[in-house]
Amino acid sequence: MRSEVLQMIEESFFTIAKAAAIILAGIAVGQIIQHYFWRRHLWQKVRQRQKECQKAFRKLDDDLNSLNFDEEALQAICNLPTSELQEGLQSGKYSALEVLAAYQTKALQVNKRLNCVTEPILEAKANAKSLDEHAEKEGLLYGIPVSLKENYQLKGYDCTMGLVNYTGKLFKDDAVLVKVLRKQGAIPFVRTNIPQIMMTYECSNPIYGRTDNPYDATRTPGGSTGGEAALITAGGSIIGFGSDIGGSIRVPSHFCGCYGLKTTPERLSQKGISSLSKGQFIVSGSVGPMARDLDGLVLATKAILCDYMYALDRSIPPLSFRDEIFQSKRPLKIGYYVNDGYLQSVPACQRAVMMAKTALEAQGHTVISFDPPDVPRMWTELYLKTVAGDGGRKFYEAIQKDIPDRCVWNLLFITRVPRWLLWCMKTIIRLVTQDPVHTEGLMSSKGCRSVCEWWQQAEVVEAYKDKFMKKWDDLGLDGVICPVFACVAVPHGYVTEIIGAGTYSMLYNVLNYPAGSLPLTKVTSEDVQQLENYPNRRYFEKNIKKASEGSIGLPVNVQCVCLPFQEELVLRVMKEIETGLKSMGDH
Numbered sequence: 001m002r003s004e005v006l007q008m009i010e011e012s013f014f015t016i017a018k019a020a021a022i023i024l025a026g027i028a029v030g031q032i033i034q035h036y037f038w039r040r041h042l043w044q045k046v047r048q049r050q051k052e053c054q055k056a057f058r059k060l061d062d063d064l065n066s067l068n069f070d071e072e073a074l075q076a077i078c079n080l081p082t083s084e085l086q087e088g089l090q091s092g093k094y095s096a097l098e099v100l101a102a103y104q105t106k107a108l109q110v111n112k113r114l115n116c117v118t119e120p121i122l123e124a125k126a127n128a129k130s131l132d133e134h135a136e137k138e139g140l141l142y143g144i145p146v147s148l149k150e151n152y153q154l155k156g157y158d159c160t161m162g163l164v165n166y167t168g169k170l171f172k173d174d175a176v177l178v179k180v181l182r183k184q185g186a187i188p189f190v191r192t193n194i195p196q197i198m199m200t201y202e203c204s205n206p207i208y209g210r211t212d213n214p215y216d217a218t219r220t221p222g223g224s225t226g227g228e229a230a231l232i233t234a235g236g237s238i239i240g241f242g243s244d245i246g247g248s249i250r251v252p253s254h255f256c257g258c259y260g261l262k263t264t265p266e267r268l269s270q271k272g273i274s275s276l277s278k279g280q281f282i283v284s285g286s287v288g289p290m291a292r293d294l295d296g297l298v299l300a301t302k303a304i305l306c307d308y309m310y311a312l313d314r315s316i317p318p319l320s321f322r323d324e325i326f327q328s329k330r331p332l333k334i335g336y337y338v339n340d341g342y343l344q345s346v347p348a349c350q351r352a353v354m355m356a357k358t359a360l361e362a363q364g365h366t367v368i369s370f371d372p373p374d375v376p377r378m379w380t381e382l383y384l385k386t387v388a389g390d391g392g393r394k395f396y397e398a399i400q401k402d403i404p405d406r407c408v409w410n411l412l413f414i415t416r417v418p419r420w421l422l423w424c425m426k427t428i429i430r431l432v433t434q435d436p437v438h439t440e441g442l443m444s445s446k447g448c449r450s451v452c453e454w455w456q457q458a459e460v461v462e463a464y465k466d467k468f469m470k471k472w473d474d475l476g477l478d479g480v481i482c483p484v485f486a487c488v489a490v491p492h493g494y495v496t497e498i499i500g501a502g503t504y505s506m507l508y509n510v511l512n513y514p515a516g517s518l519p520l521t522k523v524t525s526e527d528v529q530q531l532e533n534y535p536n537r538r539y540f541e542k543n544i545k546k547a548s549e550g551s552i553g554l555p556v557n558v559q560c561v562c563l564p565f566q567e568e569l570v571l572r573v574m575k576e577i578e579t580g581l582k583s584m585g586d587h
């Protein structure tokens with residue numbers, strides 16, 4: 001009797017278990033099949049998008065061939081510095097169409113080598129023609145072709161941010177900044193490449209592929225405005241626009257050797273700029289210009305800070321470009337540092353800051369040492385915990401139903417591994433990396449757990465800002481110069497191994513200070529030799545050292561920072577450094 005009951009229970013248990021196993025296996029197989037078909041669908045979309053772009057490139061090529069401009073004359077136009085190009089266009093020496101053709105030709109050439117353009121903007125030709133037909137040559141950027149990062153919305157174009165799911169979703173209107181550029185006579189002519197979801201200092205995605213560094217094809221141009229930096233540096237554009245929430249304008253400018261300005265987040269309209277961080281208001285993203293020379297950077301800044309922008313976006317404080325600050329001769333007090341208290345910068349970056357210091361002193365300014373407070377804590381507790389405040393869910397969800405690019409694998413992994421598992425692995429990770437800050441960073445990138453914690457987070461960030469500004473004011477500083485990044489351009493696929501090097505840039509996103517990236521020098525063999533004194537204990541240090549071998553000849557920029565809304569002063573500091581270097585005959 002008893003055993004019969006037991007047997008029955010046993011039997012039904014096995015039946016249930018069997019059924020459950022079959023159902024689970026069915027679900028798994030179903031999921032695999034679904035995944036397969038979804039992936040196939042996505043790759044079809046990729047091919048379709050690539051075909052459209054190839055068609056546009058071919059159309060441009062044909063157009064240019066039919067125009068029959070003299071090749072040498074076009075090359076000469078591309079070699080003009082910004083001021084001369086602007087003058088030549090205003091005086092009628094060059095037509096807008098001729099200048100456009102010059103840059104289109106050059107951009108196509110450069111793109112063949114670096115893969116930095118996602119697609120040409122074919123309406124540019126009609127824009128140039130209509131400019132040439134109008135008698136009055138109005139606008140600060142009259143006839144100047146400009147390139148735009150792929151996340152700048154344009155009427156009739158999509159913004160994919162490297163995500164296949166966003167292809168073919170066309171926008172009905174231009175971004176405010178694009179409208180302002182057009183109003184100033186500029187001609188948007190190409191769109192430039194970005195890394196998938198734009199949250200890393202590399203530049204690749206499954207739709208448009210990978211962009212190479214103009215100085216070394218085995219290295220990344222940086223990101224996320226990497227296509228822009230590569231194109232401008234290689235001569236395929238003279239002025240461009242990007243965005244920056246952790247260094248995305250400054251770092252690629254530094255990796256490639258062009259000029260960049262991250263503005264105060266509230267100074268320029270961000271309406272119509274795509275990003276996945278739109279709802280995150282503690283560490284705000286910014287936008288800003290990039291250029292081949294400093295005049296170009298100043299001109300672009302001046303041009304967009306105009307009444308038309310304030311009319312289109314009434315939430316922006318109407319603060320036009322203050323030339324009196326840019327032109328002022330008042331002696332300045334500038335702070336400097338080469339070690340931010342987390343990762344020391346490599347000798348080349350240190351030398352660049354010291355060059356800038358000497359140049360400023362030669363111009364009669366005072367340069368004193370400055371230590372930014374609590375950078376390790378700023379990075380983990382403030383930056384990472386905020387930018388991945390939702391536990392990285394927004395990033396994760398965008399990537400996991402897409403085709404993840406190699407450059408986001410790490411981010412995908414961190415956002416996927418549960419907090420408790422990470423907590424269990426803490427000790428081992430710390431042992432391997434020899435870096436408690438890195439481990440803290442990993443934990444912080446799991447984000448905030450409640451709205452209470454999020455409010456608390458906002459308060460902690462505000463308190464840090466106050467502390468930083470107090471230190472700044474106590475020293476009576478006008479600005480700060482420091483490295484843009486702890487090292488120079490690294491090999492493709494290597495950015496995750498050295499991500500801590502980004503604290504030099506991320507700090508000024510936490511603070512909301514405007515910051516410029518100014519090309520100063522190239523890595524020398526002595527710089528590389530001196531690497532032997534570079535620390536070699538922690539994971540990031542070892543990798544920075546390794547990545548810096550063979551970096552001779554790569555560009556090195558310096559970061560110039562001022563208080564919020566002092567973009568004009570940032571540009572002045574950059575100008576003073578350039579003038580100082582020229583007067584010392586060192587440039």
Ligand SMILES: CCCCCCCC/C=C\CCCCCCCC(=O)NCCO
Nearest residue numbers: 198199200243244245246247248441445
């Ligand atoms: C030690 C472990 C670290 C774990 C990292 C976890 C993920 C956190 C998220 C993000 C990581 C921060 C990367 C900053 C890139 C900024 C790019 C940019 O400025 N883009 C602007 C686009 O407009």
